[in-house]
Amino acid sequence: MKLIKQGAEAKIYRGDFYGRPCILKERFSKSYRQPALDRSLTAQRIKAEVRALFRCRLHGISVPTVYFVDIDSSCIYMEDITDSCTVREYIVQTQKENGDSAISQLKPLAAKIGGIVGKMHGNNILHGDLTTSNMLLRGSPLDLNIVMIDFGLSYFDSLAENKGVDLYVLERALLSTHPNTEELFTTLLEAYKQANKKGAAEVISKLDEVRMRGRKRTMVG
Amino acid sequence: MAEHIANQLYADSSIIMLLYDELENSKEIRKCVIDGVIDASLLKPKLILDKFQVIVAATRAIHNQKHEKMTTKTIHSEILFCLSPSKNISDSYRNFGLGEEDKCILVVIVDDQDNSKLNALQQLIKGRQLPLSDLHSTADTSAIKKIYKIRDEELEVCSLLDAVVTRISSKEIVTL
Amino acid sequence: MVIAIGFEGSANKLGIGIMKDGVVLANPRHTYITPPGQGFLPRDTAKHHQAHALDVLQKALDEAKIKPEDIDVICYTKGPGMGAPLVSTAIVARTVAQLWQKPIIGVNHCIGHIEMGRLITGADNPTVLYVSGGNTQVIAYLEHRYRIFGETIDIAVGNCLDRFARVLKLSNDPSPGYNIEQLAKKGKKFLELPYTVKGMDVSFSGLLSYIEEKAPGLIESGEYTPEDLCFSLQETVFAMLIEITERAMAHCGSDEVLIVGGVGCNQRLQEMMGIMTEERGAKLYATDDRFCIDNGAMIAQAGWEMFRTGQTTPLQETTCTQRFRTDEVEVTWRS
Numbered sequence: 001m002k003l004i005k006q007g008a009e010a011k012i013y014r015g016d017f018y019g020r021p022c023i024l025k026e027r028f029s030k031s032y033r034q035p036a037l038d039r040s041l042t043a044q045r046i047k048a049e050v051r052a053l054f055r056c057r058l059h060g061i062s063v064p065t066v067y068f069v070d071i072d073s074s075c076i077y078m079e080d081i082t083d084s085c086t087v088r089e090y091i092v093q094t095q096k097e098n099g100d101s102a103i104s105q106l107k108p109l110a111a112k113i114g115g116i117v118g119k120m121h122g123n124n125i126l127h128g129d130l131t132t133s134n135m136l137l138r139g140s141p142l143d144l145n146i147v148m149i150d151f152g153l154s155y156f157d158s159l160a161e162n163k164g165v166d167l168y169v170l171e172r173a174l175l176s177t178h179p180n181t182e183e184l185f186t187t188l189l190e191a192y193k194q195a196n197k198k199g200a201a202e203v204i205s206k207l208d209e210v211r212m213r214g215r216k217r218t219m220v221g
Numbered sequence: 222m223a224e225h226i227a228n229q230l231y232a233d234s235s236i237i238m239l240l241y242d243e244l245e246n247s248k249e250i251r252k253c254v255i256d257g258v259i260d261a262s263l264l265k266p267k268l269i270l271d272k273f274q275v276i277v278a279a280t281r282a283i284h285n286q287k288h289e290k291m292t293t294k295t296i297h298s299e300i301l302f303c304l305s306p307s308k309n310i311s312d313s314y315r316n317f318g319l320g321e322e323d324k325c326i327l328v329v330i331v332d333d334q335d336n337s338k339l340n341a342l343q344q345l346i347k348g349r350q351l352p353l354s355d356l357h358s359t360a361d362t363s364a365i366k367k368i369y370k371i372r373d374e375e376l377e378v379c380s381l382l383d384a385v386v387t388r389i390s391s392k393e394i395v396t397l
Numbered sequence: 398m399v400i401a402i403g404f405e406g407s408a409n410k411l412g413i414g415i416m417k418d419g420v421v422l423a424n425p426r427h428t429y430i431t432p433p434g435q436g437f438l439p440r441d442t443a444k445h446h447q448a449h450a451l452d453v454l455q456k457a458l459d460e461a462k463i464k465p466e467d468i469d470v471i472c473y474t475k476g477p478g479m480g481a482p483l484v485s486t487a488i489v490a491r492t493v494a495q496l497w498q499k500p501i502i503g504v505n506h507c508i509g510h511i512e513m514g515r516l517i518t519g520a521d522n523p524t525v526l527y528v529s530g531g532n533t534q535v536i537a538y539l540e541h542r543y544r545i546f547g548e549t550i551d552i553a554v555g556n557c558l559d560r561f562a563r564v565l566k567l568s569n570d571p572s573p574g575y576n577i578e579q580l581a582k583k584g585k586k587f588l589e590l591p592y593t594v595k596g597m598d599v600s601f602s603g604l605l606s607y608i609e610e611k612a613p614g615l616i617e618s619g620e621y622t623p624e625d626l627c628f629s630l631q632e633t634v635f636a637m638l639i640e641i642t643e644r645a646m647a648h649c650g651s652d653e654v655l656i657v658g659g660v661g662c663n664q665r666l667q668e669m670m671g672i673m674t675e676e677r678g679a680k681l682y683a684t685d686d687r688f689c690i691d692n693g694a695m696i697a698q699a700g701w702e703m704f705r706t707g708q709t710t711p712l713q714e715t716t717c718t719q720r721f722r723t724d725e726v727e728v729t730w731r732s
Binding site: 034036166 | 647
């Protein structure tokens with residue numbers, strides 16, 4: 001297995017699992033944490049990831065297949081989605097190449113994402129870390145074959161407030177990484193409403209509340 | 222046509238798989254295993270889509286063995302248990318284990334470095350050996366979907382094998 | 398040569414500082430301290446600032462050894478913060494601006510922390526963790542704005558710590574956070590508390606409710622001492638802050654961290670952050686309590702930067718605002 005990336009929480013290796021392209025995600029301890037907290041958090045996150053990957057699939061959301069889980073060594077072996085790029089990379093490239101017309105070109109992608117998040121929320125699955133780096137485009141980006149990844153912070157909940165926060169995290173991740181993409185988020189929300197017909201209105205009202213909280217919080221000190 | 226598969230995570234371990242149809246003596250073979258004369262997993266090929274399904278279950282089982290965390294008594298029964306979506310050991314034997322009347326069998330042997338178990342089994346089994354690739358034809362996809370509770374919604378985003386494999390690998394963590 | 402005077406009073410610290418081209422000439426401060434178990438209220442805080450403003454101002458001028466004529470620009474905290482205290486301080490600034498016939502600039506309090514932090518530590522382009530009683534933000538500079546990458550979705554970490562200090566009836570002198578820190582140093586037993594990170598944001602209100610509810614019982618039963626609880630609280634909230642800081646660093650590809658704000662004085666936070674940065678091969682910058690804690694010089698420094706690039710605030714616009722996002726300001730002084 002070859003180390004291809006070292007993030008804040010985990011090392012990612014690429015290799016092979018009995019003939020299938022495989023990614024090994026190995027979470028490592030953070031020395032700044034109290035050991036009890038570190039062990040607890042790490043185990044919690046691996047389990048959360050495995051459970052979310054499973055539940056997403058059940059509801060028709062495309063995610064990698066899990067091949068093997070070793071909680072004691074904090075490892076997950078899963079399907080490597082080869083022939084893919086992150087949505088982040090694709091947006092950056094599109095904006096670079098097409099400047100002003102990029103936004104309209106990216107709208108179908110935004111809608112697809114909104115649909116997927118809507119489906120997740122409709123099934124009470126909260127990703128917890130929605131960013132454009134946690135979405136893969138498999139094959140030709142124009143096919144909009146999106147695979148969701150990185151579910152370490154995920155959890156299952158029905159509260160509209162939490163879904164609103166999940167969307168808020170996505171909005172801020174989108175806008176801080178890809179300047180001037182406000183329109184894309186609007187498109188995303190429209191598709192979200194269609195995919196989560198039952199709960200969308202309440203979620204979006206909670207999203208507005210969280211957005212205002214950032215603006216209305218009395219800052220002291 | 223027996224396939225030897227080395228364990229990728231534990232260098233000292235390996236498994237051997239054998240597939241037969243036109244089986245004449247399933248009762249006898251079962252008795253040998255129950256009596257402890259033979260040390261192997263006897264599986265119903267009907268519920269096995271692909272050798273990878275067994276590999277994933279065996280990976281889990283062997284890991285449990287190495288960490289002294291097995292739920293069942295032997296590595297061979299553990300493989301059966303890991304294949305099964307149920308937490309009930311007898312259910313796993315009943316559903317995935319070779320039945321007395323079965324005409325097909327998939328055998329899995331763990332850690333048989335000198336091929337002694339393999340040879341003994343090949344002597345014992347009265348049937349027609351098939352290549353493992355034939356598992357696709359002996360598999361009963363609707364039975365597989367039923368036992369693993371796989372719905373069409375899921376199959377829109379992955380293959381049946383992917384769905385089965387995820388269940389096997391995630392079993393201990395996800396409450397099905 | 399530009400001499401700037403800064404007036405800070407957005408919370409319970411009244412600070413008036415004088416900067417001359419990046420050199421601190423004076424930075425006196427007077428803090429409004431309430432009895433143990435009590436927080437500070439806007440009206441009383443404003444009264445405190447009014448009462449001490451002229452003394453602190455005189456002290457600043459004396460320490461800097463300058464006269465009003467020498468000053469080039471008056472800077473004051475426009476916001477964010479508590480209404481009445483902000484206004485009481487702004488009034489003094491406006492008055493002296495008119496009295497001394499000097500231009501005036503409204504400064505964002507958070508940016509004051511950031512600019513002073515950058516000046517004192519020499520950090521080039523750090524990921525900033527701004528943590529105080531009223532703020533918890535992870536900030537990075539991008540295209541003329543200090544962008545907020547992560548923040549608290551409910552209360553600030555300092556607020557969380559201060560409120561727990563009240564539960565324990567700790568003294569507010571010199572500050573509740575300081576006293577929690579001292580107790581925590583003696584804590585040994587770790588209590589697992591709710592840990593909430595959502596993307597790059599954190600949430601403390603659940604954790605606070607949990608510990609507020611459990612603390613009396615745990616202490617009475619002898620299961621945990623107040624020291625253990627302070628220790629557990631710090632270890633948990635700081636771990637959360639470090640996690641979001643690290644994620645922002647990974648996201649931005651940054652290798653520098655700057656901690657600013659009152660909670661930034663905490664040595665355990667600095668120590669934990671240091672461990673994280675060392676493991677990443679990054680550098681940690683932090684200031685001491687002269688500059689971590691709200692002070693006037695930081696306002697003067699940020700104001701100095703703004704003034705240098707031609708900004709001033711017309712007198713009619715020298716208002717205060719309780720809500721003033723860090724990313725609302727156009728950072729004209731950086732490329």
